[in-house]
Amino acid sequence: MHSTMKSMLRDHPADALAFGAPGRSWMTYGGLRDLSREVADALHAMGIGSGDRVTIVLPNGPEMAAAFVTIAQVATTAPLNPAYREEEYDFYLSDLNAKALVVAEGEEGPAVAAATKAGMSIVRLCVPEGAAAGYFSLQSEASGAADTRAPEADDVALILHTSGTTSRPKIVPLSQANVAASAQHVGASLDLSPADRCLNVMPLFHIHGLIAAVTASLAAGASIWCAPGFDALRFFGWMKDAQPTWYTAVPTMHQAILTRAPRNAEVVAQGRLRFLRSSSASLPAQVMRALEETFAAPVIEGYGMTEAAHQMASNPLGAGRQKPGSVGVPAGPMVRIAHEAEDHLMEGTGEVVISGPNVTPGYEGNAEANAKSFFEAEGHRWFRTGDQGAFDAEGYLHLTGRLKEIINRGGEKISPLEVDGVLMDHPAVAQVVTFALPHPKLGEEVAAAVVLREGQEASAQDIRDFAATRMADFKVPRRVIVMEEIPKGATGKMQRIGLAEKLGLVEGA
Known part of the structure; x- marks a missing residue:
């Protein structure tokens, strides 16, 4: 090797x-x-x-x-x-x-x-x-x-x-x-x-x-x-x-x-x-x-994923060995399922974790992220991928979704908080929550719900134009919804997950 x-x-x-x-x-x-x-x-x-x-x-x-x-x-x-x-x-x-x-x-x-x-x-x-x-x-x-x-x-x-x-x-x-x-x-x-x-x-x-x-x-x-x-x-x-x-x-x-x-x-x-x-x-x-x-x-x-220097699992070569809807079998590192909140491996649906020679030693200068992302179990150091999934009876991995709120626009990963930070710099913006909007081709598109400061005016296009001068095009929200108030969860937090449905932006929702 x-x-x-x-x-x-x-x-x-x-x-x-x-x-x-x-x-x-x-x-x-x-x-x-x-x-x-x-x-x-x-x-x-x-x-x-x-x-x-x-x-x-x-x-x-x-x-x-x-x-x-x-x-x-x-x-x-x-x-x-x-x-x-x-x-x-x-x-x-x-x-x-x-x-x-x-x-x-x-x-x-x-x-x-x-x-x-x-x-x-x-x-x-x-x-x-x-x-x-x-x-x-x-x-x-x-x-x-x-x-x-x-x-x-x-x-x-x-x-x-x-x-x-x-x-x-x-x-x-x-x-x-x-x-x-x-x-x-x-x-x-x-x-x-x-x-x-x-x-x-x-x-x-x-x-x-x-x-x-x-x-x-x-x-x-x-x-x-x-x-x-x-x-x-x-x-x-x-x-x-x-x-x-x-x-x-x-x-x-x-x-x-x-x-x-x-x-x-x-x-x-x-x-x-x-x-x-x-x-x-x-x-x-x-x-x-x-x-x-x-x-x-x-x-x-x-x-x-980046932290795995790319490959973790792959569908096998050979006629009929690929499973549509599955990301295949472990292909390099060990791939297991872990409890999403506790540091132990488990069967069934949970967080996908990996351990192997291709896995990053850890994030640089970020002890907090490393403490959350790595744990020791069964004699190995495991990295939490942030993805949820499960293995089927034949050992093929099926992903059920992301645990976190990252927007995945055709393979480009976008941090909603990064977009929030830019939009909050707009003088008319009081509150913003960036979220994923389902898209037929890209999988997800970037959207943002915005509350304006009292007495201030700005159109959705104004806010998009502002963002376009400060970040790469793929991060700029394609939809900006100006609202009186952003829906909040029971604890008063603005919730990104499911926001597209709450706002009636998803067909059939």
Whole structure:
């Protein structure tokens, strides 16, 4: 078993293909190892080494994939969403205590503005004309002494934030060993080999794309064809060019692909997909069946989360072994059910808990969250996922819902309290409660009920426009309901759960 990013790349033949992209020549594993050495030399010269944190804000594509893989062999990577506003970068960069920001050559957007204010080094990623997919050089005015020791298994490879139910997102550090273990778990579940090729359409600032598509493929010596993001109109053209054996996506992407499939029947017929994978949100059984019929390949639904370095459970490969509506069987860590309030394991329906080599050692600088999230039982340390579920008689896990109130908008997790905090900054707003509104395609959409200050006026659109200047688009409430009073529970607390129904916003409610 490999225990670091570097060791995962060591054994593959130099001429085997690693990264591809539209209109680009392939980067080989030999080329990727050479790039890894060049990146290490460049970062060390800039005073960046083991233990230093490097934030990466790049568009989707082979450079983002290669930057993550190569920088993680030198320092700690912290990819962030390129769609964030400056205020969001201010928060994340200070919270991460990052030393440098990697951005594309010529980029002068909000990430650069926030990093400049924070006094961080700006590192420019430059792609030479005609370079192989994923090749780049790094340039910066920074210099200094660096710890040139190669990261070991327990060193942090990747840091991501998760939105908890508290307004402050939690920092999830994932060690080299966590990332390596999860990549190998995914590879084993999907029986990945050097003959496989993944078409990546997942965002690479998210655990799903970073681990399932990129790192798992590299651990198996397989190739990854990196699309510049997801685009249903271009998907079948990419499929024709890339000739993938699989792709991984969230349910909303699969649904968009399905709607375009009939007019691309020839590409589908000529394709060589061995399977399709779905994760990050629940896949409706109807969609799973339609995908299987369309592509004549099994659909493997997986269950992942950031704290597990992605994968926890997966439907098995093989004809007829996938269960629609189930996230499959444990696929890496041990997966059990625990009592939701007491620290012990149990049978039946309860909170899903995990223990294994892919599980984060704990949230950074958050003793309270760690005390709530981890417990010892039966000789193992268990992590509480916050999801409720149960195993069926055949050992397949079925999730029954989230215990907490996080809004899951097509796989993007949004903290209602974070949205509350922004809307409360509006001068006319006295009270706000952000909640999930059911949505036919995304699963959930963001909504907010607002009470205005006495004598103040603001329309729903005014409040939405205000929010749009302060947070990424996916977090902005699609519905804002201005009310005289927000319904409260018996203890006087405003209740998010069930609020959509209470307000008559759900059909049939």
